[in-house]
Amino acid sequence: MDINFNKNEDHNKLLLSDLKQRFAKVRMGGGEKRIEKLHAEGKMTARERIDYLLDPKAKSIEIGAFVGDGMYAEHGGCPSGGVVVKIGYIKGKQCIVVANDATVKAGAWFPITGKKNLRAQELAMENRLPIIYLVDSAGVYLPMQDEIFPDKEHFGRIFRNNAIMSSMGITQIAAVMGSCVAGGAYLPIMSDEAMIVDKTGSIFLAGSYLVKAAIGETIDNETLGGATTHCSISGVTDYKAKDDKDALDRIKSIVGKIGDYDKAGFNREKSEKPTLDEKDIYGILPKSRADQYDMMEIIKRLVDNSEFDEYKAGYGKTIITAYARIDGWAVGIVANQRKVVKNAKRRNAIWWCNLLRFSR
Secondary structure (H helix, E strand, O other): OEEEEEEEHHHHHHHHHHHHHHHHHHOOOOOOOHHHHHOOOOOHHHHHHHHOOOOOOOOOOEOOOOOOOOOOOOHHOHHHHEEEEEOOOEOOEEEEEEEEEEOOHHHHHHHHHHHHHHHHHHHHHHOOOOOOEEEOOOEEOHHHHOOOOOOOOOOOHHHHHHHHHHHOOEEEEEEEEEEEHHHHHHHHHHOOOEEOOOOEEEEEEHHHHHHHHHHHHOOOOOOHOOOOHHHOOOOOOOOOEOOHHHHHHHHHHHHHOOOOOOOOOOOOOOOOOOOOHHHHHHHHOOOOOOOOOOOOHHHHHOOHOOOOEOOOOOOOEEEEEEEEEEEOOOEEEEOOOOOOOOOOHHHHHHHHHHHHHHOO
């Protein structure tokens, strides 16, 4: 290994350490005081709910942990977009779980929150995965409500997706574990199964104070839209849970009884580790992204058995195209080759010109 490799390795490991520190901060959501307040109310945090719900020791992956990073500083920030999304296993079935983080503005929806929820639904539809909603939200963040409703890629599309997933036979399960207000109240009701936590969960378009202001009637939130009202009178929810864990146990039981379902059909075999050391990537990647490096060496340390089939290997050499397997999954790879190849620039320009000509 040369000195540049060692310098690159140190630099990239420091970057990784910084990323982990930032992630640790993001995991705290709205901060320790708000987490303590949630616990005092007998509630679990969004991440605690997801960890309890997913099968222990099974693989899971968080989607969009840094969504909202650096945004809305004038409003106090929005860690993870105010919602935690994970793909993992429940009773051996792969699912997507979407949980409002009530420590971030009481789980209110910022514009980015809506986009993250839409992406979670898209993943469920693309991969035909059951989706679980853990609802604990004060509704739309009112100071920014003009930015969340107007476009087709905004808040309202969530309910359209509810209907589409229902038509596709994709199971949707919702647990109301806190506030579920205004427009957000439609999401659990449009799910296949809905449950609500007694004395904690509530569903209504407007709370008791607005009812008093609008029609002069005095009513408490529990009577207006609590668990007993919706399980015994309105029929909006299907199950009443005594606490968070009881609701999550109910979800596990329901998922465990779901029959087999259509899969997305992606090809997978037994996973194999790369034969070359993955940790070498720290030293291969230069400190400056303007510097050259050999993308082939990166790919060899990512793919199973360090094996791949390169497509058009001798053509347009500043772009690598290949077929391979990663963690057993069949994948296609398109990568910029950062290493200078003689005459490659000219050939690549011709390649792109031909592509544009034939695409007209």
